[in-house]
Amino acid sequence: MPVEIGIHLWSLQPLAEAMAGYARFLSNDEVARADRFVYPKHRIQFVAARGRLREIMGSLTGIKPEEVKFEYGPQGKPSLISGPQFNLSHSGGVACLAVHDEIPLGVDIEAFREVESGVSQRFFSATEYTTLMAMPIGDQVSGFFRCWTRKEAVIKALGGGLSIPLNAFDVTLEAKQPPLMTRLDQTYGEVSNWTLGHMTLGPTLMGAIAAKTFGGPIELRLDSNPDNIPFESA
Numbered sequence: 001m002p003v004e005i006g007i008h009l010w011s012l013q014p015l016a017e018a019m020a021g022y023a024r025f026l027s028n029d030e031v032a033r034a035d036r037f038v039y040p041k042h043r044i045q046f047v048a049a050r051g052r053l054r055e056i057m058g059s060l061t062g063i064k065p066e067e068v069k070f071e072y073g074p075q076g077k078p079s080l081i082s083g084p085q086f087n088l089s090h091s092g093g094v095a096c097l098a099v100h101d102e103i104p105l106g107v108d109i110e111a112f113r114e115v116e117s118g119v120s121q122r123f124f125s126a127t128e129y130t131t132l133m134a135m136p137i138g139d140q141v142s143g144f145f146r147c148w149t150r151k152e153a154v155i156k157a158l159g160g161g162l163s164i165p166l167n168a169f170d171v172t173l174e175a176k177q178p179p180l181m182t183r184l185d186q187t188y189g190e191v192s193n194w195t196l197g198h199m200t201l202g203p204t205l206m207g208a209i210a211a212k213t214f215g216g217p218i219e220l221r222l223d224s225n226p227d228n229i230p231f232e233s234a
Helices: 016-025 028-035 040-061 119-123 126-134 137-158
Strands: 003-011 070-072 078-080 085-091 094-100 105-111 169-171 181-184 194-200 205-212 218-224
Touching (some): 016 040, 040 094, 078 085, 181 194
Parallel strands (some): 003 218, 085 105
Antiparallel strands (some): 003 094, 085 094, 105 205, 169 181, 194 205
């Protein structure tokens, strides 16, 4: 049986009424973080992301959203002392939350954008870079973000943040290939422990899930999507 991972999607441009509700859920430290944003757009996105996160986690744990207490790892990754494993990512005005009762996981979504030349050579493994450069020019943008989201999801699932070099493992990045991690430096565990999933959230927004299933398959289950954001998974 595949491991089911719950996916929640929502817009970071909420209606005023929803925004007011999200703001009431925030802790004092989250309010302080929101107030440090220079641009109103970024403040709104932060409040919408954290407020809705609290709303969802509160519904899953039976705790009022404003009473949900997060712990933070060395790299700032939030978690619950007792409760589901989860990870949050946002890009392009969309937030994506992945949840499972027990399994460590990571999620990353990215809106397509212009990327400086040399980024892939600097951060991808030699195998990934060679594969990307061999792709037709018209496929390289999607190939880049397919690779990038998978690598970011793995890094977030491992929990080591920037201390884990992106070239310490390989992932697939061609559209015809299934999402896989094909190599992992043994410093960080066994490659066979990890399963990847792919998400398409519109023509220029894609994402990835990394989950420590010890080799079992995963199924991405769309649990909430109030803003009807496009969603396909593989």
